[in-house]
Amino acid sequence: MTIAMPLPDADTLERREEIAAALRAIVPGEGVITDADALRPWESDGLTAYRQPPMLVVLPETVEQVSAVLRWCHAEGVKVVPRGSGTSLSGGALPLADAVLLGMGKFKRVLDIDYEDRIAVVQPGVTNLAITQAVEGRGFYYAPDPSSQIACTIGGNVAENSGGVHCLKYGLTTNNVLGVELVLMNGEIVRLGGRHLDPVGLDLLGVVVGSEGLLGVVTEVTVRILPKPETARAVLVGFPDAERAGACVAQVIAEGIIPAGMEMMDRPAIHAAEAFVKVGYPLDVGALLIVEVDGPAAECDHLIEEIARIANANGAVTTRISRDETERAAFWAGRKAAFPAVGRISPDYYCMDGTIPRRRLPEVLRRMEELSRQYGLGVANVFHAGDGNLHPLILYDANVPGELDKAEAFGNDILRLCVEVGGVLTGEHGVGIEKRDLMPEMFSEEDLKQQQRVKCAFDPDLLLNPGKVFPVLHRCAELGRMHVHHGVVPHPELPRF
Amino acid sequence: MLEPRDESDLREIITDAAVGGKNLELCGGATRAGFGAPREAEQVSLRALAGVIDYDPAELVLTVRPGTPLAEVQALVEGEGQMLAFEPWGGEGATIGGTVAAGVAGSRRVTAGSARDHLLGLKAVSGSGTAFVAGAKVVKNVTGYDLPKIMAGSWGRLAAMTELTLKVLPRPRETVTLVARGLSVEAAHAAMACALGSNADVSAAAQLQGGEILLRVAGFVPSVEARCLALPGLLAAHCPVDRLTADDAAPLWWRAMTGGDLHGSVRWKIHLPPRHAAGLVRRLEAVGANWAMDWGGGLVWIAVDRTDDLVRAEAAALGGEAALVAAPEEMRARIPAMHPRATGAAMLEDRVRRAFDPQGVFATNRFEEVADADQL
Ligand SMILES: Cc1cc2nc3c(=O)[nH]c(=O)nc-3n(C[C@H](O)[C@H](O)[C@H](O)COP(=O)(O)OP(=O)(O)OC[C@H]3O[C@@H](n4cnc5c(N)ncnc54)[C@H](O)[C@@H]3O)c2cc1C
Numbered sequence: 049m050t051i052a053m054p055l056p057d058a059d060t061l062e063r064r065e066e067i068a069a070a071l072r073a074i075v076p077g078e079g080v081i082t083d084a085d086a087l088r089p090w091e092s093d094g095l096t097a098y099r100q101p102p103m104l105v106v107l108p109e110t111v112e113q114v115s116a117v118l119r120w121c122h123a124e125g126v127k128v129v130p131r132g133s134g135t136s137l138s139g140g141a142l143p144l145a146d147a148v149l150l151g152m153g154k155f156k157r158v159l160d161i162d163y164e165d166r167i168a169v170v171q172p173g174v175t176n177l178a179i180t181q182a183v184e185g186r187g188f189y190y191a192p193d194p195s196s197q198i199a200c201t202i203g204g205n206v207a208e209n210s211g212g213v214h215c216l217k218y219g220l221t222t223n224n225v226l227g228v229e230l231v232l233m234n235g236e237i238v239r240l241g242g243r244h245l246d247p248v249g250l251d252l253l254g255v256v257v258g259s260e261g262l263l264g265v266v267t268e269v270t271v272r273i274l275p276k277p278e279t280a281r282a283v284l285v286g287f288p289d290a291e292r293a294g295a296c297v298a299q300v301i302a303e304g305i306i307p308a309g310m311e312m313m314d315r316p317a318i319h320a321a322e323a324f325v326k327v328g329y330p331l332d333v334g335a336l337l338i339v340e341v342d343g344p345a346a347e348c349d350h351l352i353e354e355i356a357r358i359a360n361a362n363g364a365v366t367t368r369i370s371r372d373e374t375e376r377a378a379f380w381a382g383r384k385a386a387f388p389a390v391g392r393i394s395p396d397y398y399c400m401d402g403t404i405p406r407r408r409l410p411e412v413l414r415r416m417e418e419l420s421r422q423y424g425l426g427v428a429n430v431f432h433a434g435d436g437n438l439h440p441l442i443l444y445d446a447n448v449p450g451e452l453d454k455a456e457a458f459g460n461d462i463l464r465l466c467v468e469v470g471g472v473l474t475g476e477h478g479v480g481i482e483k484r485d486l487m488p489e490m491f492s493e494e495d496l497k498q499q500q501r502v503k504c505a506f507d508p509d510l511l512l513n514p515g516k517v518f519p520v521l522h523r524c525a526e527l528g529r530m531h532v533h534h535g536v537v538p539h540p541e542l543p544r545f
Numbered sequence: 546m547l548e549p550r551d552e553s554d555l556r557e558i559i560t561d562a563a564v565g566g567k568n569l570e571l572c573g574g575a576t577r578a579g580f581g582a583p584r585e586a587e588q589v590s591l592r593a594l595a596g597v598i599d600y601d602p603a604e605l606v607l608t609v610r611p612g613t614p615l616a617e618v619q620a621l622v623e624g625e626g627q628m629l630a631f632e633p634w635g636g637e638g639a640t641i642g643g644t645v646a647a648g649v650a651g652s653r654r655v656t657a658g659s660a661r662d663h664l665l666g667l668k669a670v671s672g673s674g675t676a677f678v679a680g681a682k683v684v685k686n687v688t689g690y691d692l693p694k695i696m697a698g699s700w701g702r703l704a705a706m707t708e709l710t711l712k713v714l715p716r717p718r719e720t721v722t723l724v725a726r727g728l729s730v731e732a733a734h735a736a737m738a739c740a741l742g743s744n745a746d747v748s749a750a751a752q753l754q755g756g757e758i759l760l761r762v763a764g765f766v767p768s769v770e771a772r773c774l775a776l777p778g779l780l781a782a783h784c785p786v787d788r789l790t791a792d793d794a795a796p797l798w799w800r801a802m803t804g805g806d807l808h809g810s811v812r813w814k815i816h817l818p819p820r821h822a823a824g825l826v827r828r829l830e831a832v833g834a835n836w837a838m839d840w841g842g843g844l845v846w847i848a849v850d851r852t853d854d855l856v857r858a859e860a861a862a863l864g865g866e867a868a869l870v871a872a873p874e875e876m877r878a879r880i881p882a883m884h885p886r887a888t889g890a891a892m893l894e895d896r897v898r899r900a901f902d903p904q905g906v907f908a909t910n911r912f913e914e915v916a917d918a919d920q921l
């Protein structure tokens with residue numbers, strides 16, 4: 049528990065009753081939760097090591113209510129933390145003791161589906177999977193597919209720019225969203241993008257996607273939907289070691305194939321998954337690769353043979369091509385259950401999310417093994433191999449004093465390693481609180497200040513989701529914003545540097 | 546024209562301008578100089594900041610300096626069987642920096658995205674002369690705000706990019722164009738929507754004035770063949786389709802993608818919900834417009850001789866946005882190049898602009914700026 053949150057503001061805590069009353073006037077009935085027991089379920093997100101009951105929870109049902117809540121909080125200097133389903137793995141939705149938790153769970157309607165233009169307009173509390181369910185009857189789906197898709201909301205996906213196993217071919221959330229309605233911290237409602245491609249002006253939508261709830265509250269999302277591929281096939285390949293699996297991945301891409309998904313697991317992950325779901329994964333291999341292609345049957349049949357050929361040329365020891373949907377599902381079952389499977393072999397696990405240039409994989413795995421020995425904690429690796437996104441699962445026991453701290457330190461070392469080899473701290477889970485203090489590993493003070501200036505343009509009082517993403521939150525005035533009228537600087541005679 | 550040799554020159558130039566209250570206009574090949582209002586700002590050419598820094602085809606990542614000619618970048622990746630998937634079409638002298646800063650895309654936009662979707666990371670110098678880094682050099686990254694998105698399509702209004710990291714993708718082995726002719730605008734549109742909504746994986750769809758539609762099928766040979774066999778059946782209710790030879794197809798795609806040889810002294814580029822494209826061109830044909838349509842109807846090029854903003858008004862009435870991409874100087878002085886935005890979004894945009902360029906060094910009057918957006 050090494051990550052510190054901003055100290056709660058004593059005045060705000062004292063005003064709790066008054067704040068609750070004011071919010072009840074905006075969101076009547078059951079929409080404001082203050083009872084200590086009722087607050088407990090809201091005290092953490094998917095990063096469960098960190099818990100903090102919010103000052104209170106408000107559950108608005110209309111955009112007008114969201115706007116009024118934010119306007120009131122803005123005027124009164126009260127902090128707000130937006131929340132979807134609370135599946136964030138980086139603590140992005142962790143409540144603050146002195147902040148209102150703004151739950152978007154009641155925004156559950158699919159507002160419009162336009163099959164001709166292939167878009168769906170939905171409220172932010174709609175789950176990722178529910179979008180696909182709403183359109184699959186007509187042969188469409190929503191492409192980004194985080195493993196948490198039955199639970200996570202599209203509002204959370206927008207905030208985190210979530211990916212999934214198919215994002216190598218179909219992109220992340222940002223590549224599949226056309227527009228949002230956003231409520232700024234001052235209550236102002238703005239629309240960014242809409243129902244067509246490439247809207248005029250600066251791409252503010254592009255910055256809002258992935259902004260982790262720090263720029264505004266998303267109240268409506270327009271996504272692109274795609275025709276469901278005619279078919280999909282997968283091949284399951286075992287390699288003696290990760291080097292050879294990595295070489296296979298590189299050659300698949302070098303030969304011009306962008307598979308729909310390309311997942312790798314290391315030995316501990318394979319064993320945990322097989323013990324859990326028993327789908328017939330080979331146990332005598334060092335690395336397992338699942339490569340899936342989708343599209344017209346003729347394409348899948350052609351590519352799957354090509355991939356099997358490449359795999360064999362790179363030293364595969366087992367190669368199985370799915371013959372039917374049942375077998376394809378079985379190949380995936382182990383991978384999809386990898387997290388809970390690891391949860392069975394270890395009392396607790398901590399999921400990391402760095403990305404590396406793929407060619408550095410063998411070296412990174414080797415050094416991770418060394419770290420594992422050094423910290424005395426096991427690690428199992430699942431890996432979005434196509435795009436270099438690693439998910440090391442660090443095994444620990446929270447009941448052993450000091451192990452959580454050790455797991456966090458191990459995780460931080462892994463992320464530093466990712467940055468050192470030319471990669472990044474997070475490929476899809478977001479910075480949140482988890483990687484906040486590591487940001488200087490990747491960005492200089494100036495780089496971070498530039499990002500924070502953008503934050504100031506949306507939320508100059510820094511009231512929305514504070515304590516997340518930025519290791520140090522400078523007051524906006526300190527960042528040197530100045531008024532400029534028609535290109536004329538006030539007092540041009542004064543030196544500014 | 547100022548010609549910095551490296552980043553440090555550039556920082557100095559921008560810092561001086563910021564302190565001195567001067568305006569600067571960034572440019573690469575300046576092929577888009579005719580976009581936007583006439584202005585007097587001193588030009589800063591980034592052409593000398595050129596060259597490839599790193600290209601690793603297997604990682605699908607390319608890092609270049611902004612002044613590198615687009616043609617050179619395209620030749621380099623083509624040599625490795627890859628492409629810039631957003632299909633920039635460039636022009637004599639276009640640079641990669643100007644191409645990305647103009648937020649361009651070609652016909653493949655509907656399925657592959659535009660420049661914004663392929664800019665992974667960058668280095669830049671802000672309007673206060675400070676160098677910063679944003680994004681990264683790997684294809685999957687969500688660390689910090691996605692500033693590369695906003696730098697793509699920023700038209701030199703935020704910061705000067707000094708290094709760009711782009712995602713590259715394999716080039717399709719085979720590309721076939723199917724064509725249908727003699728359709729009404731509405732029937733042609735319905736056929737395009739049907740093809741794009743089918744699982745035949747059509748990567749581009751365009752319509753030309755005169756009732757022609759083009760459908761692009763690209764990929765591995767067996768797949769392309771199978772889809773070309775399936776499409777006539779999928780489109781049976783709409784129209785028969787034929788295969789075009791690559792030589793016959795190229796000029797037709799060029800016309801759709803670039804608005805090419807449309808007759809008219811004033812050129813508009815309209816982005817709109819595709820379902821309204823047919824209605825829009827019907828209304829504009831009535832006032833003598835020539836047009837071409839790409840992105841399945843999401844992009845409409847309009848050429849007219851009239852110098853009022855009727856075209857923009859018609860586009861807006863159908864939920865579209867019209868950019869004035871080429872016009873006589875007198876008209877460009879009068880009518881903003883970019884479609885006006887709703888007040889709230891415009892003010893937010895202006896605050897964001899000043900988050901990069903507090904002194905307004907790059908606010909050259911080329912595009913409309915909001916006078917005071919500080920009403921927070
Ligand atoms: C088992 C498991 C598997 C996962 N697999 C994946 C995966 O494959 N890929 C992946 O990318 N992620 C994955 N995740 C992470 C997580 O599911 C995603 O980040 C998801 O997008 C979070 O959505 P949520 O609705 O739960 O948001 P929350 O956790 O409630 O919130 C996440 C962030 O979004 C903000 N937010 C939420 N709603 C809004 C809104 N309406 N407006 C503004 N800000 C908002 C919050 O403030 C917070 O910062 C996984 C998580 C779990 C638990």
Ligand SMILES: Cc1cc2nc3c(=O)[nH]c(=O)nc-3n(C[C@H](O)[C@H](O)[C@H](O)COP(=O)(O)OP(=O)(O)OC[C@H]3O[C@@H](n4cnc5c(N)ncnc54)[C@H](O)[C@@H]3O)c2cc1C
Pocket residue numbers: 570571572573574575576577578591611612632633634635636638639640641642643644645646647649650651699700701702704705706707870871
């Ligand atoms: C009317 C017209 C329409 C066009 N439409 C398209 C199209 O839709 N799709 C397409 O692919 N091509 C299009 N082109 C071709 C286009 O000219 C090039 O694709 C490219 O955008 C221009 O490159 P350039 O180096 O000449 O840019 P320039 O004209 O020099 O600059 C373009 C913009 O980018 C800014 N800029 C330049 N370099 C930098 C930098 N390093 N950092 C920050 N900002 C910078 C400039 O300030 C300017 O606002 C069009 C050309 C014309 C004449």
